Amino acid sequence: MALEDVLHRIRRAEAKANRPAGSVELTAVSKVQPIERVEAVLDQGHRLFGENRVQEAQGKWPTLKQRYDGIRLHLIGPLQTNKVKAALELFDAIESVDRESVAEKIAAELEKSGRSQPLLYVQVNTGEEPQKAGIAPGEADALIERCRGEYGLEIAGLMVIPPADEPPAPHFALLSKIAERNSLAKLSMGMSGDFETAIEFGATEVRVGSAVFGDRVPGAVTAASE
Numbered sequence: 396m397a398l399e400d401v402l403h404r405i406r407r408a409e410a411k412a413n414r415p416a417g418s419v420e421l422t423a424v425s426k427v428q429p430i431e432r433v434e435a436v437l438d439q440g441h442r443l444f445g446e447n448r449v450q451e452a453q454g455k456w457p458t459l460k461q462r463y464d465g466i467r468l469h470l471i472g473p474l475q476t477n478k479v480k481a482a483l484e485l486f487d488a489i490e491s492v493d494r495e496s497v498a499e500k501i502a503a504e505l506e507k508s509g510r511s512q513p514l515l516y517v518q519v520n521t522g523e524e525p526q527k528a529g530i531a532p533g534e535a536d537a538l539i540e541r542c543r544g545e546y547g548l549e550i551a552g553l554m555v556i557p558p559a560d561e562p563p564a565p566h567f568a569l570l571s572k573i574a575e576r577n578s579l580a581k582l583s584m585g586m587s588g589d590f591e592t593a594i595e596f597g598a599t600e601v602r603v604g605s606a607v608f609g610d611r612v613p614g615a616v617t618a619a620s621e
């Protein structure tokens with residue numbers, strides 16, 4: 396089974412990197428997947444999922460959370476300030492904090508709602524790709540400092556999506572270095588094609604979609620029914 400296979404590969408990569416068994420978590424990326432596949436993975440006992448769009452996530456997870464206990468949901472896609480409130484209502488972690496306006500909005504919404512802070516990760520655009528979300532590596536320390544100092548937010552870790560057309564290892568290494576000098580424990584890095592490499596470079600969470608669920612099916616019904 397695909398889920399078991401991916402979990403097995405994660406355990407093997409941990410061992411190869413001399414890291415404790417269980418030190419890497421699997422975030423199963425369920426975006427654009429037919430809802431039956433998501434339910435099948437839930438039925439196998441998996442509980443940590445990633446989504447990249449707030450609106451799509453709103454169509455499935457409130458219902459699935461009523462049917463399954465212990466679901467944890469991470470937002471791994473770009474976040475606009477006008478979606479922050481909805482994101483805070485649904486997600487246990489926001490992995491895409493990449494500018495001060497978003498940090499400011501998160502702090503303001505938390506204050507207003509009295510909610511506890513979700514896990515927050517700063518997304519770093521290590522490849523400095525203009526079309527991609529994330530803060531430039533040279534500005535990451537300053538953003539983390541502003542989040543902590545100015546907005547009173549606790550930052551749990553960092554997230555990266557390396558450029559598709561480059562070897563990922565230098566990007567994983569850079570993310571790990573930025574995390575270390577900012578005393579951040581969590582590193583969300585590695586996808587279906589490179590999660591074993593990411594584990595070698597210290598990933599604490601790998602975000603794997605197609606290797607768990609199969610190829611994404613554009614236009615599939617992703618919403619859950621009661």
Ligand SMILES: *Cc1c(COP(=O)(O)O)cnc(C)c1O
Nearest residue numbers: 424447471586587602603604605
């Ligand atoms: C879609 C997506 C993934 C998963 O990609 P796969 O190649 O299917 O494993 C991981 N991270 C982010 C941010 C994504 O948008």
